[in-house]
Amino acid sequence: VSAKTIYGGSYNLLAHTLPRYGITATFVDGDDPSNFEKAIRENTKALFVETIGNPNATLLDIRKIADIAHAHKIPLVVDNTFATPFLCRPFEYGADIVVHSASKFIGGHGTAIGGVIIDSGAFDWDASGKFPSLTEPNESYHGVSFTKAAGKAAWITMARAVLLRDIGATLAPFHAFLFLQGLETLSLRVERHNYNTLQIVPFLANHPKVKIVRHPSLAESPYHDLYTKYFPRGAASIFTFDVKGGEKEAKKFIDNLKLFSLLANVADVKSLVIHPASTTHSQLNSEELKQQGIGEATIRLSIGTEHVEDLLEDLAQALEAI
Ligand SMILES: Cc1ncc(COP(=O)(O)O)c(C=O)c1O
Known part of the structure; x- marks a missing residue:
């Protein structure tokens, strides 16, 4: 379930591309947090919002939306690109996974493309019961259960070990250097x-x-x-x-x-x-x-x-x- 006021590219990914892989999203008006709750179904895996919506600078109540996600044993994923970690740290309001397009404020100069995923480590994937790909043995990775092998780092370890390997979304070393230069200021x-x-x-x-x-x-x-x-x-x-x-x-x-x-x-x-x-x-x-x-x-x-x-x-x- 996603807020509808998100970056156009993210909207297209959720609305048009991911459905071809069997992953669908419901878009809701984030102005009223209860809209997220109403849209959650048995098979819902996550809630997704942007701290500050692109392009209209729309805001939402992250704390309330995180509480709704947790009441349904699913994580809240927050795109914090426009807020930056300097202005807002969504983990403090209950978010479980934070993503950034580093191509924006983190780099600061529009010279490199890349992104960042940060896992708070706080979400309990075992207790959720909705994520067998993390809790059950993974055939593509030596049969490990990521929650057993990596504990709190289960999800981010799976993202690196499996998704990064399969999708190939690696950061160019020179772009990593540019982002780190940008981060200093x-x-x-x-x-x-x-x-x-x-x-x-x-x-x-x-x-x-x-x-x-x-x-x-x-x-x-x-x-x-x-x-x-x-x-x-x-x-x-x-x-x-x-x-x-x-x-x-x-x-x-x-x-x-x-x-x-x-x-x-x-x-x-x-x-x-x-x-x-x-x-x-x-x-x-x-x-x-x-x-x-x-x-x-x-x-x-x-x-x-x-x-x-x-x-x-x-x-x-x-x-x-x-
Ligand atoms: C809020 C937000 N998230 C994600 C992206 C995607 O970032 P990138 O182009 O670095 O993949 C953008 C813009 O491009 C954005 O504005």
Whole structure:
């Protein structure tokens, strides 16, 4: 069972690719945690959410969703890419497995592709009774039972020993080096991303050519209470807003920006902009787009670490050009 407000590529994996391998997902509105509970079936293996949804900076109550997962003896998997471990550590709220696209804030420079899986070691696979591939002898790996052989590290050991071997999703050594270089400045960069964002959000929200800004720092945001609870250091330098008008106005704004680069990447030290409906989320049909809150006038910004005055000036002149 997955939140429906997730990165388009993850949505496609769950909605279209994995079903061909016999793994299906039910998508629910994460705004109400009880929706996860209602969707859980006898054969449900996990709940999946993003700490901060891509692209609309939607938040959810991780603690409540973790409690629901555990009441049903299944793990909660959290994609913490947009939050980073500097702003939120989902294990503290009950998550069992955390994943990151390291290609974002961890690297920080959009120069390498890779990901990270972290197993809390806290989930009791034996007690769950739903994971024979971990508890029973594994034919493809010397007949070991991973829970017996690796204890708390059962799942991550299986991921390395079996899945990595079979799928081949290995990290290039040079990319590992780039990620480690990036990690050293993670906190400094994220502080600056947040500082810039907290000045840009009110500027856009008060601009006459802007229809709506979706950011949890705004008092009117439906996610404001969760933002205060889970993100005391601020968050969400990737967010969306709608210009007044439609696709034509949105694209004119984008074409007039000088400092923001038109790129599908996010969480780079350089500020980025994109039109999700025609790019990152273009594989979604119009109903799916609507469900994810993405319209023709929606623009996604990824606020970088440049000087905020330069960014504000660029946004102002591009809005003026519409
Ligand atoms: C939240 C989130 N998770 C996962 C991914 C996938 O990451 P990668 O492209 O590094 O595989 C992305 C973006 O690409 C993302 O935004």
